[in-house]
Amino acid sequence: MTLTPVKRPEPKQLRAHVIQETVDTVVSAEAARLAEGPEWLTQSQENHGLPLSVERSFASFPVWELTHYLFGGRERAEHRERLMSDIERDPSFMMLDLKHDLPMGSVREATLRRARNFTETILEEHESVTRMRFDVLAMVDPSFMTRVGVHYALFWGTIRGQGTTEQIVDLASQGMLLLKDFFGCFAMTELGHGSNVAGLQTTATFMPESDEFELHTPSLLATKWWIGGAAESATHAVVFARLLSNGTDYGVRPFVVQLRHPQDFALCFGVTIGDCGAKMGRHGIDNGWIQFNRVRIPRRAMLARHVSINRAGVVRERARGSRQLAYGALITARVQIAVDASNACKRAITIAVRYAAVRRQFSPHPEAPETRLLDYPSHQARLMPLLADAFAIHFAAERTQLQQQACSELLEAVPESPLAVRALADLKALHGTASGLKAHSTWLAQRVIEECRQSLGGHGYSSYAGLASLQADFVVQCTWDGDNTVMALQCGRYLVACWRDRTGRAGLSSNLAYLATLEQALAYRSPARRAADFQRLDLLVQLYSSVCAHLVDTAGVKIEQYLSPAGGNMSPDEAYREAAPELLRAARAHCLGYMLRQFAEAVTAAPASLRPPLEKLCALFGLHHLIESAGALCAIALEKSFLSPEQLRDARDCYRALMPEIRADAVPLVDSFALPDFILASPFGRYDGDVYRAYFDRVKFGSTLSNEAARAAGGSGDRRATSGPVRLTGQEHPYFESQLKPLFRRTLPE
Amino acid sequence: MTLTPVKRPEPKQLRAHVIQETVDTVVSAEAARLAEGPEWLTQSQENHGLPLSVERSFASFPVWELTHYLFGGRERAEHRERLMSDIERDPSFMMLDLKHDLPMGSVREATLRRARNFTETILEEHESVTRMRFDVLAMVDPSFMTRVGVHYALFWGTIRGQGTTEQIVDLASQGMLLLKDFFGCFAMTELGHGSNVAGLQTTATFMPESDEFELHTPSLLATKWWIGGAAESATHAVVFARLLSNGTDYGVRPFVVQLRHPQDFALCFGVTIGDCGAKMGRHGIDNGWIQFNRVRIPRRAMLARHVSINRAGVVRERARGSRQLAYGALITARVQIAVDASNACKRAITIAVRYAAVRRQFSPHPEAPETRLLDYPSHQARLMPLLADAFAIHFAAERTQLQQQACSELLEAVPESPLAVRALADLKALHGTASGLKAHSTWLAQRVIEECRQSLGGHGYSSYAGLASLQADFVVQCTWDGDNTVMALQCGRYLVACWRDRTGRAGLSSNLAYLATLEQALAYRSPARRAADFQRLDLLVQLYSSVCAHLVDTAGVKIEQYLSPAGGNMSPDEAYREAAPELLRAARAHCLGYMLRQFAEAVTAAPASLRPPLEKLCALFGLHHLIESAGALCAIALEKSFLSPEQLRDARDCYRALMPEIRADAVPLVDSFALPDFILASPFGRYDGDVYRAYFDRVKFGSTLSNEAARAAGGSGDRRATSGPVRLTGQEHPYFESQLKPLFRRTLPE
């Protein structure tokens, strides 16, 4: 149903109010019409999608153009859409949200079912398409994506990065890439060591007499832990172990090790594997633990591109891998997580905004229709900043990826030129920033998801709303692939390193330009003269730069102090350790400032038609994290006189005034993320707004399903939802006979 | 094993460093001793609890005295301990954390099993003991507590509060209190209405011809939703429905309705019930939905203490319940949630601190032992403020309860005296504050739990760590019993009401004293002269009062503006709605300030031996939320010149300096919460520190259990963990034949 809006809003008038009135008018008219019909009609039409249609009809910008801009142009955006519908139609991906009602075993089995068609597909397509496919799949089924990612990115990625050409060719020829008698896992972490990889304790001792290694788990803490795919599906692993030869410890190296026989899946001799058991989310991936009891593996099992060992057990370090390649790979992995964080935010906020446009609660006076949540200023203040976060993380991740690619290409094209020197500096800076971005985008996303979940009220607690599992699946991103605190510290250390080095440098990367002009940044006085000036992105970016400059400077000064005789003559390691809280504060501001700058640049580069809404969102992002979020950046701005108290008040007014403006486009803005219902997998996020009917149907279906499963399991399976909408008698009730009857019939004490 | 510390720290020296060194010395000596023995010995002793013993030996205060102080004196503390061991020994409560590995159906059945012994126990004990029992049970099994709470507090509580004496006696005599043929639920919320209770749509139409009501669900959105106990275990409900008589709508009233026949549990005619299905947590409680299709119930089913209806259908409002009773009940319910929030924080931080005292990661140089997490300044900066939060919420909840009781007793004892006037004012203020406290204590706890979870690294993602389910079970407290945003708004509205009324008042409650002396509060200049002054609790309390005064004032001025002709002549409702973001900000600061003040008063009242550690924790709480947490309170302090920039820097230094001091007592401080391992239900929180062995055993046990369950279910049950530490061959593998074999054996495309 298309609608011509009743009344076009004047520019600058409060469009939000006009939209609110229009929706109320249209909806009441429809309700009156329906009230004349039979009761069943009223019931079934109760919450049709009218509000969303009206909201859409008021969009102030071309929605699909924004979609194209977000996803790299019309062609790529359409390609992405095709990929999504491809996956939607793949039978193995049907009814994804069944996972809420199926036993864990079936969920894991589904992961494998999905892997079957997959390999052929990706081997035939271009890498850029595969990357897009991975982004989408990570939303569709995070567990599946993890299982496949473990094999391709971690297992095979390590072989490709650390194996000699012969080793790579040899292993590929055996079918490793095709999942033919091979399914890999990545066994680095141990019970006792995760972040500190150099401290791993599994040993691989070279036995010259038989030209083999003896792989051994010397202690409980050396047990390989959390290994994705190990529990039930892997045949092989890349195992990280200490290379010992002739009594010398050569540090941790990767070894390709067979765990199970692909014919019958029996464990290889000396290998013990168990399941890590129940966990918070990602139930479809089988994490396991592995112990080796003096397992013999051939010498060629060690991946030997960088370090090799000969027949006599002599260990030789070969040319170390190119720095730039290593940076490139690390940046890619971390930015990939930021992409995932932005996607998680997009899903959560799409669900929250659409529901808020439909849900009504409380009316201002008895005759008025109830107010929609989206029309509450407090609800706007909750959701609009999260919408801005989703965009900010999106652009920051996207653009970091592009910069990394550009630098790497430049380095390859003109390796010795001055341009290349600059590119390498940029790459290093990107690496420093990417660690922080990984941490801060995932922390941000965690909060976005939880706030969206709570914004649904009680329904956010239902699994079918999709937000609880989004959260549970997502949060491990704060921990793996570099624990967030460790990553943020890495970013902070990099910032201080640049700070210490700032004068000696030819030129700092643009991301760190504020360190090159430190004095200037610290002497900054905002020229903003009224509230509206705080929508100026250039001013916001400068303000952040000054705040960052101050925080990096503070951390740097503290560290110099610790290093000095007066401050205790600490070693650099100790100094950085002691100053960790300051480093974390600096890294946090830097990452927010980085996201802001990337976002602002994306606004500048956007087609004119898209600039107004994006500009507002970008300003909201900057203002929100300045004024409201943890860390009190605005206090630093006041303290250092970057802002005067009056200016801070103006900034708050601007922040406040942006809410209803962005709210007026909130539905079109989440539409621009172009997430199909299939991926949202939440009745509350439905494009058509028919949330209640869909929710009720899903709940009824869940009961029926559990009923069936329980019946199939002979009554001893998962009987959670056995009552269903059926009229239960004692016989069918899961525990009436065992619990309720004895309770009701007991004789009471005197 | 008891240890004499190697070296007693000088006062004011960095005790944290001394402790660190002592632990390292003792642990290395022990390790050297073990290294001489056989390998299995080294393995099994790998992470004995030595570090915790050493930490404890350095306690700067008498730990059990603090326990007694926390829990209302030695006698009560010991009683609480006895209760806990009682529950621990009750066979139906054994092996609580089995829930991670059992199918949902068994978890729900366990809830009922636990209910069996329960009723007799509580009917025989004093109410204050029962309250203590409830606090403990809410930690032990939140689902069980919910089921029992629904029956006693909500179902029976409504009958007691809204029924006539006859109705109460009549229902009690039928066995309602004894769970004899009665198990109640509380059916208020509908699919379409939660916060707005006045908008509920279920109808109860009086039928004078048969002296009955016709209870009806007129639309999908009127379906009763989320009703705890409805899906599988309730026989009766208190149903909230609109009372219609002679064509007039008398608003929402409570009705006692039978849902099922206790003999065979068949549903009553016209009642349809379904399961709400999968949800985020509290899996042991059976939430259901209910629809009524013109169900007839007798006239006496309406609880008629406040509103009655006669044979002719004439509705009469009786004397309204006493205000003070209503306040009392609301305060009790909300404070109860704050108590639960503090308990959740205590559990989470106990686990996080003990693990951090054992876990090592990274060494400063190759020969040194790795650093324990607790010795990282960044880890201290993460955990110590959370420890302070746990104490702050504890004291605030505890003391609010006591104040409420004191006021109520005073009101009863000398109803007409000037004392009573003051007591009533205090009770109203407490009610305003309690709404905000409910919201902010649960929001705080949600973040505390998540941060603790992440602080464990990867192991925090394991269900067996206990933090994921603590979180999932807990967060619904942000939504039910008054959605947090709605509660915080209520608090904000109350604050502004007091602000508007501040001159007309005889005297404001002490919690709002800062409004009575508004000008003074706004003109405040901190007298702090050096960093150490920011440990002075009186100064911190004053600072908070001024910040609160400013924020309430800002919100109030804004509302006056909206109400004025210049500001749009809004209705009060509209004005409060528009100013909601300002109200929320004021409420937030007020609640933090309230917690701080309660905490500070508890410090003053504490025995001298406990004051030093509590003082530091209290200061940390105040400083943390001033400087670091969301909302940037310190920016307001700067802006209004309550603090100068130099003073803010001093405050930061003080904040920073408190970390290692509190860290030195961190283990004894969490010990003082006196949570037994049984309640912590996390290997990482074990009192003896033997975390890894316990974790590994639990994981192995989980697999075995799932194996057995799967076998019992004939292979089609929950097969999540079927691999276990067993050597799997294809035959036993849950999906080798169906998925892996076809994958490995397929013919590849050319």
Ligand SMILES: Cc1cc2nc3c(=O)[nH]c(=O)nc-3n(C[C@H](O)[C@H](O)[C@H](O)COP(=O)(O)OP(=O)(O)OC[C@H]3O[C@@H](n4cnc5c(N)ncnc54)[C@H](O)[C@@H]3O)c2cc1C
């Ligand atoms: C679901 C899941 C799947 C996984 N899959 C795999 C897999 O397939 N293969 C694999 O090899 N691993 C896997 N992992 C392991 C993961 O990589 C590790 O959990 C991660 O690297 C963190 O290590 P850790 O758990 O040992 O935490 P730790 O390193 O012990 O960290 C614990 C805490 O200490 C803090 N900390 C650590 N060092 C410092 C420091 N220097 N300064 C300040 N604070 C510090 C951290 O911030 C953290 O809070 C998986 C983990 C999970 C949860």
Ligand SMILES: Cc1cc2nc3c(=O)[nH]c(=O)nc-3n(C[C@H](O)[C@H](O)[C@H](O)COP(=O)(O)OP(=O)(O)OC[C@H]3O[C@@H](n4cnc5c(N)ncnc54)[C@H](O)[C@@H]3O)c2cc1C
């Ligand atoms: C596990 C569980 C068990 C439950 N058990 C029971 C039970 O046994 N019996 C029972 O009757 N109920 C029960 N409930 C329901 C619970 O009481 C409601 O979910 C709660 O009252 C919130 O109502 P709602 O879900 O309709 O949210 P809504 O009221 O629709 O709120 C949705 C969102 O809108 C916001 N909002 C609402 N009004 C305003 C406003 N005026 N201004 C600004 N923002 C606003 C809220 O903050 C929230 O974010 C249960 C819920 C859950 C999740």
